[in-house]
Amino acid sequence: MATTTTERPEKRTAARATSVDAWMDTETRFLGRDVKRQALWLWALRLPALIPVLFMSPAIVTVNSAVLDGVEADVLGTGSMLLLILTLLISPLATLTRQRWFIPLRRWYGIMFAVTAFADAIAAGITTSFAGGVFGRLAGHSFLLAGLAMVLLLIPLFLTANNAAQRWLGLYWKVLHRLTYVIWALLFVHLALLEGLGFQRGTNGPSSAVDGNPIMHQRVYQLTACSIFLLVFRLPGVKRWVGEQQQAGRDWKVWLAVLPLAVLFVAGIAFMLNEQIAKGTGAFLLHAEDD
Amino acid sequence: MPGTSGARGPGPAGPDSHDEDRSWAAGANEPDWPYPDHPNWPAGSTGRPLTPDHPSWPASGVGQPIGYGRHDGTPPDVPYRDHPSWPAGDVGRVASDDYPSWPAGGPGGRWAASAGRPPAGGAPHHELATEPVPAVHHDPFPRRPAPHVPPARGRHVRGPAGYGYPRPGVPADDIPQRWSAQLARNTGPIPQTYYDLAFGDGRLQVVLTETPGGDPGWAAGGGNTLQLPGPGTPDQAVSWDTGDHGNADSVRVAERILADADQQAAAIRQEATSQAVAIRDAAEWEAAEIRRQAAADTAPIREGAEREAVEIRQLAEAEAAVIREAAKRDAAALRAHLTAMAGEMTQVAAYVTENLTSPGLPAAPPLPQAGPHTLTTPVELPVEPGAGPAIEPVSRPARAPRTRPGARPATKGGAGRGAKPKIRQYKAMRLTSAATAALVVFAAVAGSAEIGLHGFKFFVFRAAGTGATNGDGLPENQGPGQPGAPGAHHKAQHQQAAKAKSHGKAHQQHGKAHQQHGKAHQQHGRAHQAKPAKKN
Numbered sequence: 001m002a003t004t005t006t007e008r009p010e011k012r013t014a015a016r017a018t019s020v021d022a023w024m025d026t027e028t029r030f031l032g033r034d035v036k037r038q039a040l041w042l043w044a045l046r047l048p049a050l051i052p053v054l055f056m057s058p059a060i061v062t063v064n065s066a067v068l069d070g071v072e073a074d075v076l077g078t079g080s081m082l083l084l085i086l087t088l089l090i091s092p093l094a095t096l097t098r099q100r101w102f103i104p105l106r107r108w109y110g111i112m113f114a115v116t117a118f119a120d121a122i123a124a125g126i127t128t129s130f131a132g133g134v135f136g137r138l139a140g141h142s143f144l145l146a147g148l149a150m151v152l153l154l155i156p157l158f159l160t161a162n163n164a165a166q167r168w169l170g171l172y173w174k175v176l177h178r179l180t181y182v183i184w185a186l187l188f189v190h191l192a193l194l195e196g197l198g199f200q201r202g203t204n205g206p207s208s209a210v211d212g213n214p215i216m217h218q219r220v221y222q223l224t225a226c227s228i229f230l231l232v233f234r235l236p237g238v239k240r241w242v243g244e245q246q247q248a249g250r251d252w253k254v255w256l257a258v259l260p261l262a263v264l265f266v267a268g269i270a271f272m273l274n275e276q277i278a279k280g281t282g283a284f285l286l287h288a289e290d291d
Numbered sequence: 292m293p294g295t296s297g298a299r300g301p302g303p304a305g306p307d308s309h310d311e312d313r314s315w316a317a318g319a320n321e322p323d324w325p326y327p328d329h330p331n332w333p334a335g336s337t338g339r340p341l342t343p344d345h346p347s348w349p350a351s352g353v354g355q356p357i358g359y360g361r362h363d364g365t366p367p368d369v370p371y372r373d374h375p376s377w378p379a380g381d382v383g384r385v386a387s388d389d390y391p392s393w394p395a396g397g398p399g400g401r402w403a404a405s406a407g408r409p410p411a412g413g414a415p416h417h418e419l420a421t422e423p424v425p426a427v428h429h430d431p432f433p434r435r436p437a438p439h440v441p442p443a444r445g446r447h448v449r450g451p452a453g454y455g456y457p458r459p460g461v462p463a464d465d466i467p468q469r470w471s472a473q474l475a476r477n478t479g480p481i482p483q484t485y486y487d488l489a490f491g492d493g494r495l496q497v498v499l500t501e502t503p504g505g506d507p508g509w510a511a512g513g514g515n516t517l518q519l520p521g522p523g524t525p526d527q528a529v530s531w532d533t534g535d536h537g538n539a540d541s542v543r544v545a546e547r548i549l550a551d552a553d554q555q556a557a558a559i560r561q562e563a564t565s566q567a568v569a570i571r572d573a574a575e576w577e578a579a580e581i582r583r584q585a586a587a588d589t590a591p592i593r594e595g596a597e598r599e600a601v602e603i604r605q606l607a608e609a610e611a612a613v614i615r616e617a618a619k620r621d622a623a624a625l626r627a628h629l630t631a632m633a634g635e636m637t638q639v640a641a642y643v644t645e646n647l648t649s650p651g652l653p654a655a656p657p658l659p660q661a662g663p664h665t666l667t668t669p670v671e672l673p674v675e676p677g678a679g680p681a682i683e684p685v686s687r688p689a690r691a692p693r694t695r696p697g698a699r700p701a702t703k704g705g706a707g708r709g710a711k712p713k714i715r716q717y718k719a720m721r722l723t724s725a726a727t728a729a730l731v732v733f734a735a736v737a738g739s740a741e742i743g744l745h746g747f748k749f750f751v752f753r754a755a756g757t758g759a760t761n762g763d764g765l766p767e768n769q770g771p772g773q774p775g776a777p778g779a780h781h782k783a784q785h786q787q788a789a790k791a792k793s794h795g796k797a798h799q800q801h802g803k804a805h806q807q808h809g810k811a812h813q814q815h816g817r818a819h820q821a822k823p824a825k826k827n
Binding site for chain 1: 715716717719720723724726727730731733734737738740741745749750751
């Protein structure tokens with residue numbers, strides 16, 4: 001979610017502007033107009049956030065219950081998780097690269113995370129085969145209740161993800177948007193209750209574990225693999241150390257420390273993307289391939 | 292103007308020297324002339340009355356004549372000696388002031404004879420003496436200079452000047468009107484020459500009325516007339532009528548008059564032009580001098596004004612700076628005071644809220660002292676996940692306020708304990724927190740309800756789908772209308788129990804009926820036992 005994102009131009013970039021920021025600040029011709037490269041790149045990076053909803057749009061428009069019941073949780077749920085990870089990824093990237101031109105993506109990804117999560121909750125409450133009606137489908141089980149709590153907590157964050165609310169809340173805007181970390185934690189709970197903390201047993205877990213990897217097919221471990229990187233480079237001590245190393249010209253130390261965590265992050269998000277693309281494409285083609 | 296005079300002065304300067312004029316025609320006293328000194332005076336007439344304003348104007352038949360002329364046929368012993376044409380010898384003659392040049396003191400007999408005969412029925416001559424007209428004269432003899440006299444005004448009517456008067460037998464209406472004018476000039480000691488101007492038929496006629504003394508060709512009695520084209524006859528040439536005696540010298544006299552007039556006119560024109568040029572030059576020089584003086588006068592004034600403007604501006608800037616500084620100080624003090632007040636109010640509200648919501652808890656630790664000094668040590672917000680909880684120990688060192696680009700001055704004070712939140716933002720936060728808490732409560736209530744409906748086991752585990760706990764035997768059949776729905780089994784049992792209960796009641800009633808039937812049988816047996824005892 002938009003934790004600290006503002007769409008306003010970063011005034012501090014003038015002092016800390018890297019070569020990439022300076023290049024992004026220049027203008028280029030696009031469709032006969034002079035446009036900043038930053039704007040072009042931002043919009044290019046904003047479009048992928050629409051993919052989860054785009055995958056499910058045919059099934060939603062045609063009210064295809066088989067697809068909605070079968071894979072909507074995989075497509076929209078996994079998509080929401082991916083967007084949350086992308087939202088949380090902006091700050092560590094800014095810390096490591098010292099670039100700030102992509103900071104506005106944080107709010108956009110947070111908003112799209114909320115939109116995707118709302119779509120997931122609505123579809124799950126209407127179409128899934130869980131018992132108990134709408135409330136039963138949303139809160140009939142523990143993992144459903146955790147998911148519902150996530151969605152409910154996203155509502156104030158979504159409503160205040162704008163400059164007007166930022167002015168309205170002032171100092172408390174950041175305090176309120178720290179709920180993002182609560183949602184992050186609830187996602188762990190949601191996935192743990194959904195799939196369990198153990199290794200894959202039988203048909204438990206997504207993708208049926210046919211590739212011999214019993215760990216990374218469980219979403220909770222995928223999220224964990226990504227969250228380690230996101231969490232470590234949010235710690236104030238780590239951030240301070242990174243800043244010191246960068247100021248001292250020892251960037252290699254930073255990248256050396258980043259490398260294993262980045263590999264783990266890429267491994268975890270690769271499984272998410274694999275499932276998102278595989279099941280999302282099937283959903284877009286109205287082929288339900290539930291695990 | 293000097294040098295010009297409209298009339299001659301009176302007295303001895305008058306041209307009363309006819310005796311010395313050798314060309315003066317003698318024997319002019321003709322028997323039919325009533326006045327020997329004025330041959331053209333109509334003798335024997337009743338005289339002419341003269342109007343007071345025009346003493347020389349004949350007013351026939353109206354009153355007594357004024358001035359010269361008689362109407363009662365008195366002999367021509369007129370008492371005017373200063374006029375050559377006036378009967379001299381009469382001391383009672385009153386000289387006309389407006390005609391000082393009139394010859395006086397002599398009988399004027401020759402004058403009248405030489406003046407020529409006036410045309411029949413001649414009208415009185417008007418003598419013109421306009422100021423700008425120079426005195427034109429023709430006098431070959433040196434004469435005494437004419438004294439400077441003020442210009443005469445108006446027209447002067449000359450009386451019996453020789454011709455133009457009605458003659459006996461000629462009606463007065465038939466006499467053509469003639470005007471005489473005296474053109475005099477006194478640019479130095481010049482003599483005087485008389486000639487008359489006669490207007491008529493669109494032409495101007497100049498008639499010499501006084502013979503040049505030295506001109507031998509001057510013919511007495513002849514009408515020497517210079518005819519000039521009038522305004523209506525510009526195409527006619529100048530002609531000289533010498534009368535019937537044919538004196539050719541008159542042409543020369545006229546030419547000389549004209550040449551003299553032209554010369555005088557040219558001189559006057561040149562003089563006027565010179566004066567105009569001089570006046571213009573003087574005026575221009577004076578204007579230039581005034582401009583230069585004005586410029587010289589305004590330069591120091593302008594410099595002074597500019598200097599004053601600069602000083603005023605500097606003074607205003609200094610005053611504005613002082614006022615601005617004072618306003619800033621006041622605003623800062625006021626802001627600090629208001630912030631302190633807001634912080635105190637917030638702390639009081641938090642304290643009250645805390646005490647009201649948790650009355651059983653021990654008293655909260657003392658709040659930080661409110662005051663402006665807390666603004667100078669803002670506490671950093673734990674915005675990162677790794678940061679500490681919202682409520683941190685008081686002993687945590689405060690950091691410098693963040694300078695995030697998107698941060699606003701209101702957000703730099705810190706949101707933690709001891710901060711001075713804005714009331715509006717605090718209310719917004721309270722509202723948002725309440726909404727979030729309501730949502731969380733809603734989720735908790737929903738989960739609790741689900742647990743209550745389906746049981747904890749069903750809530751924690753699932754039998755099918757992703758994450759299903761195999762072997763638990765929990766089918767997803769607890770939805771509305773499904774066999775495993777909450778209360779469905781209990782309802783079935785209740786219905787069965789209800790059915791069993793109603794069946795028992797039937798049996799009980801049936802038993803009661805049987806009991807009543809047995810009681811009836813018992814009563815009937817008792818009655819049979821009582822009947823055999825009565826027959827023995």
